[in-house]
Amino acid sequence: MTTPVGRVACDLTVTVDGYAAGTGQSEERPFGEDGADGWGGRLHGWMFEQSEENRAELDRMTAAKAYVMGRNMFGPVRGAWDRPWNGWWGDEPPFHAPVFVLTHHPRDPQPMAGSTVFSFVTDGVEAALERARAAAGGGDVSVLGGATTVNQYLAAGLIDELRLHIAPFTLGAGTRLFDGVPALELERTQIRVASTVTHVTYRVLSRIR
Amino acid sequence: MTTPVGRVACDLTVTVDGYAAGTGQSEERPFGEDGADGWGGRLHGWMFEQSEENRAELDRMTAAKAYVMGRNMFGPVRGAWDRPWNGWWGDEPPFHAPVFVLTHHPRDPQPMAGSTVFSFVTDGVEAALERARAAAGGGDVSVLGGATTVNQYLAAGLIDELRLHIAPFTLGAGTRLFDGVPALELERTQIRVASTVTHVTYRVLSRIR
Ligand SMILES: NC(=O)c1ccc[n+]([C@@H]2O[C@H](COP(=O)([O-])OP(=O)(O)OC[C@H]3O[C@@H](n4cnc5c(N)ncnc54)[C@H](OP(=O)(O)O)[C@@H]3O)[C@@H](O)[C@H]2O)c1
Ligand SMILES: NC(=O)c1ccc[n+]([C@@H]2O[C@H](COP(=O)([O-])OP(=O)(O)OC[C@H]3O[C@@H](n4cnc5c(N)ncnc54)[C@H](OP(=O)(O)O)[C@@H]3O)[C@@H](O)[C@H]2O)c1
Numbered sequence: 001m002t003t004p005v006g007r008v009a010c011d012l013t014v015t016v017d018g019y020a021a022g023t024g025q026s027e028e029r030p031f032g033e034d035g036a037d038g039w040g041g042r043l044h045g046w047m048f049e050q051s052e053e054n055r056a057e058l059d060r061m062t063a064a065k066a067y068v069m070g071r072n073m074f075g076p077v078r079g080a081w082d083r084p085w086n087g088w089w090g091d092e093p094p095f096h097a098p099v100f101v102l103t104h105h106p107r108d109p110q111p112m113a114g115s116t117v118f119s120f121v122t123d124g125v126e127a128a129l130e131r132a133r134a135a136a137g138g139g140d141v142s143v144l145g146g147a148t149t150v151n152q153y154l155a156a157g158l159i160d161e162l163r164l165h166i167a168p169f170t171l172g173a174g175t176r177l178f179d180g181v182p183a184l185e186l187e188r189t190q191i192r193v194a195s196t197v198t199h200v201t202y203r204v205l206s207r208i209r
Numbered sequence: 210m211t212t213p214v215g216r217v218a219c220d221l222t223v224t225v226d227g228y229a230a231g232t233g234q235s236e237e238r239p240f241g242e243d244g245a246d247g248w249g250g251r252l253h254g255w256m257f258e259q260s261e262e263n264r265a266e267l268d269r270m271t272a273a274k275a276y277v278m279g280r281n282m283f284g285p286v287r288g289a290w291d292r293p294w295n296g297w298w299g300d301e302p303p304f305h306a307p308v309f310v311l312t313h314h315p316r317d318p319q320p321m322a323g324s325t326v327f328s329f330v331t332d333g334v335e336a337a338l339e340r341a342r343a344a345a346g347g348g349d350v351s352v353l354g355g356a357t358t359v360n361q362y363l364a365a366g367l368i369d370e371l372r373l374h375i376a377p378f379t380l381g382a383g384t385r386l387f388d389g390v391p392a393l394e395l396e397r398t399q400i401r402v403a404s405t406v407t408h409v410t411y412r413v414l415s416r417i418r
Contacts, residue, residue, distance in 0.1 A: 016387070016395060016411065017227065017386075017387035017390065018226065018227055018387075034392075034417075168394075168395040168396060168397045168411060169392065169393060169394050169395050169417060170387055170390055170391070170392055170393045170395065171392050172387070172389075172390055172391045172392045172393075173392075178225070178226035178379055178381070180381075181226065181379055181381055182379070182381045183243075183378065183379055183380050183381050183382075184378060184379045184381075185377075185378050186225060186377040186379065187377060188377045188402075188405075188407065191402055191407065193397075193400050196397075198397065198400065198409070200407070202225065202377060208243075208378060
């Protein structure tokens with residue numbers, strides 16, 4: 001008997017110039033400075049103000065059986081875990097599955113309501129993915145960001161499917177998707193044009209050269 | 210009487226990571242190294258092998274009444290004009306209109322068959338655009354590339370409409386659209402999904418901040 005192996009997908013909201021976050025992330029501005037007021041800012045309006053219209057993409061984002069994210073996506077705490085922080089998502093995060101948080105700073109697993117458990121992985125992207133794959137038991141794994149994390153997975157050839165949500169502005173500064181990522185052959189497998197964002201899915205086929 | 214003022218559009222083929230050309234441009238490889246054999250390479254297949262399918266976009270590219278391009282788009286000659294070079298396009302280029310080539314190296318205008326005239330502009334992007342606007346007589350002006358040229362126009366706030374033709378691969382190196390371009394509010398005004406490329410038109414609304 002072989003265990004079916006799920007896909008590794010990555011969901012990321014980016015500007016037209018490829019930024020997944022502005023500079024200056026803080027507890028008040030989780031996505032950094034993107035020139036708009038308010039929590040979600042200009043990048044993430046499609047998720048918050050336009051959630052009904054974008055229900056299909058939002059549902060797909062939370063359909064994985066395990067998740068990987070970077071420590072900066074998890075929160076604004078840097079360096080040692082010197083103050084309580086259990087993520088942006090309240091007591092019952094929308095993941096309902098194991099979430100592996102990449103960090104250089106060890107921390108005990110943090111169980112939340114609704115079967116989300118945040119585990120902290122200090123031995124790199126491959127180890128985090130291995131743990132997520134095992135936890136997903138053949139289901140899909142989703143790498144949620146930020147760009148620093150996604151770029152490492154793309155460079156290592158570990159992403160099967162890249163789901164971009166492209167917001168109509170440029171930022172000029174911040175963390176950029178594809179920074180340090182080599183030449184990759186892609187196949188556009190799906191596209192849906194919503195009122196402001198464009199949802200494009202690419203399958204990652206192979207490295208070029 | 211006021212002269213109607215045409216739009217300033219820019220047409221550019223880019224990879225998913227925003228490159229408009231690979232590294233190592235040469236007479237044999239006008240678009241630089243992009244991991245494919247052949248003249249057009251991986252970036253420009255939609256224009257050459259798939260020209261029928263993409264006729265509308267190609268026609269729109271050559272509908273302007275005057276053009277601006279960078280010296281590297283015009284050809285592979287660098288430094289002084291020390292050998293004959295009249296562009297990649299043969300005796301009758303597809304522009305049929307005045308083309309202003311940005312360069313630091315003065316050269317006399319070069320008339321071609323079919324009313325294309327290449328003029329060489331050494332006093333910067335605003336001067337080149339002014340001359341193109343005057344030559345277009347109220348018609349549209351198109352900035353054709355490369356990215357070095359387009360980025361200067363975007364940064365100066367001089368592009369009204371950005372028409373991107375997005376090819377399904379990443380390059381990781383080369384000249385990148387949006388390099389040095391500040392935060393800009395855009396509006397997606399048109400999108401057409403062709404078999405390989407995605408054609409997206411953005412209107413440039415304003416600078417953010
Ligand atoms: N646009 C979107 O869809 C989207 C998605 C997610 C997040 N975001 C936003 O993006 C920003 C965060 O993104 P980011 O790119 O700055 O950071 P990130 O990828 O979320 O996190 C980077 C941090 O994770 C840890 N890390 C990453 N790789 C590691 C490795 N191989 N080994 C050990 N630790 C590792 C390091 O933290 P330590 O060294 O400090 O432990 C590193 O500084 C936030 O503003 C967030 O809100 C946007
Ligand atoms: N993907 C596409 O749609 C597309 C479109 C066009 C071109 N391309 C490709 O892109 C590559 C060329 O692009 P590129 O970004 O390297 O260069 P480019 O923009 O075509 O040309 C840059 C050169 O133009 C001159 N120049 C630009 N701005 C100037 C200014 N303000 N004042 C004076 N001179 C100025 C300079 O030449 P000097 O100092 O040497 O005179 C500069 O090195 C080629 O491989 C080309 O085939 C692709």
